[in-house]
Amino acid sequence: MPRTLPSLLTALLLSAATAFAADGSTPQPQALGSPLPDFELPGIAPDGSVQTYTPADFASAKLLCIIFTCNHCPTAQRYEERIKQLTTDYAPQGVAVVAINPNNAEAVRLDEMAWTDVGDSFADMQIRHAHKEFNFPYLDDGETQAISRVFGPVATPHVFIYDQDRKLAFQGRIDDAELPQYIKHHDTRDALDALLAGHAPEVQTTRVFGCSVKWAEKAEGYNKLWAQRLKExxxxxxxxxxxxxxxxxxxxxxxxxxxxxxxxxxxxxxxxxxxxxxxxxxxxxxxxxxxxxxxxxxxxxxxxxxxxxxxxxxxxxxxxxxxxxxxxxxxxxxxxxxxxxxxxxxxxxxxxxxxxxxxxxxxxxxxxxxxxxxxxxxxxxxxxxx
Structure with a gap:
């Protein structure tokens, strides 16, 4: 079906975010209560097909759980099975879980790839999606990063949960330990349970831990650095x-x-x-x-x-x-x-x-x-x- 262009407000937000990042600043996470940003992104559907996604595709969901993640980060990899389980557990309750890769593939250093089979390009995302049998849509914002600059993820993984009115109700971590034996707090699950029960999460924001988002402006300096190092x-x-x-x-x-x-x-x-x-x-x-x-x-x-x-x-x-x-x-x-x-x-x-x-x-x-x-x-x- 035909897709509508992002609203004028969202277009202005994207323009402002891009200009903001151009000065070397790091985008900050959306404030609680902010509306869900509009987006139109290519992605891999749970069945492996390539589609274009907008918020309209998740309009029937009670809650929308957007998780910024990627392929190359070892922390993000430790959470892949947990995201799959989150999707399995909460889909019957009306929660849509969506992953977005915010990373510019060219900004990922070669020595940051020492824990992964593939990089962060869209083609690599398709390979990872099939290999790990993801049961959630996996969207790519790495080429322009315009949407990611509005959401403001700082690391992978980083969760943003939007309520029935599509206002931001929680942003932060999935839980408090990459290694399952050390988990004490299931922050994302607790937030989803509270919202499904009709009240605000007790904890609405947390720190996040993982690989920093690879913003495109890092790519040129990185490529020059490695070219010079290898020559020497x-x-x-x-x-x-x-x-x-x-x-x-x-x-x-x-x-x-x-x-x-x-x-x-x-x-x-x-x-x-x-x-x-x-x-x-x-x-x-x-x-x-x-x-x-x-x-x-x-x-x-x-x-x-x-x-x-x-x-x-x-x-x-x-x-x-x-x-x-x-x-x-x-x-x-x-x-x-x-x-x-x-x-x-x-x-x-x-x-x-x-x-x-x-x-x-x-x-x-x-x-x-x-x-x-x-x-x-x-x-x-x-x-x-x-």
Whole structure:
């Protein structure tokens, strides 16, 4: 059905919010009692279809619970199942639960992606929605962030509950602990229960904890910063023998998840995916992670291989075959490898090969393998959740 344009009042509010943010200020949460802002946003429906949503789509709901959340934030991820359960528990009581991603995808730093399989773009939201089987609409405001600047979320997740008259009755946290064993206060549930019973919540506003909203104005500075940092990082290439490769594969002393990628300058798929390997290294290197590349080239190709690595700003550990016996090196790297390129191994901290693949990498699949392996070494929230 055709959609109406936002009201003149809302358009003016959006314009003011955008101008306000342009001076570097951080938008503040709406005041209690404020009316629900008008919006028209693309989103993923519970059935996975892509739709455009406005407040009219939730007009029949007794209460509207809008939760600003995202893909990349580990705190937000800890709440995904709780948001699904909230939707299941309160939909029969007339509560519409809606999630909105406020983040500009370009403003998310690579090292902020160390806890996620995907970023915060709309395409990534679709992947996350399907993978986690969200039962609520998931809307995207990351491209313009105009609506988010009116609501004023400060972190993900951040809840805004609107009453029957669509006035803001609660804003704050879902509960008081990302790790379920520490929860003492179920603030969002308490607020919903009170409003459904016909009275104001006892607690109407709380602090929120999580990743800060990634406003678009951060993106340019971030991209320049990382480009400069990568240019300044040294890129090296060392010769290695079959014995060295055996030690790399056995991974006895690093205490890290080790990814080994074997490539060559003449291998088209290797060259095509190499920028993603560099991003993978930057993303995970502050965790218990190590990326090693091996150029399957004769030693005389060192200069060419090093030049390529320098062009890629490949500041991970890089090796090249130190002798001409390629088959001995292939056997040493992975006895189960046919020799075709590219070839990738993932080895856990105990020396066990937990992934091997010949051919181009599915980086989402690789991330989904790495995340639980890294979590097993150092759990999020501290050792054993403490």
């Amino acid at each position: 990082e040294p890129v090296t290439l060392e010769h290695a023998t079959a014995a060295d490769f055996v030690a790399l594969r056995e991974n006895q002393d690093s205490g890290k998840i080790r990814v080994i990628n074997v490539w060559a300058t003449w291998c088209g798929p290797c060259v095509s995916e190499f920028p993603d390997l560099v991003d993978l290294n930057v993303t995970f290197r502050n965790r218990d992670f190590e990326l090693v590349t091996i150029a399957a080239e004769y030693p005389k190709m060192e200069a060419k291989a090093l030049k390529f690595l320098q062009q890629q700003h490949a500041s991970m550990q890089n090796y090249i075959f130190g002798d001409t016996d390629k088959y001995a090196n292939i056997e040493a790297i992975d006895p189960e490898w046919s020799g075709a390129l590219p070839h990738t191994l993932v080895i856990d901290e105990k020396g066990e090969v937990i992934f091997r693949h010949t051919g181009p990498i599915d980086f989402i699949e690789l991330r989904r393998l790495l995340l639980p392996a890294l979590e097993a070494i150092t759990p999020w929230g501290g050792l054993d959740g403490n």
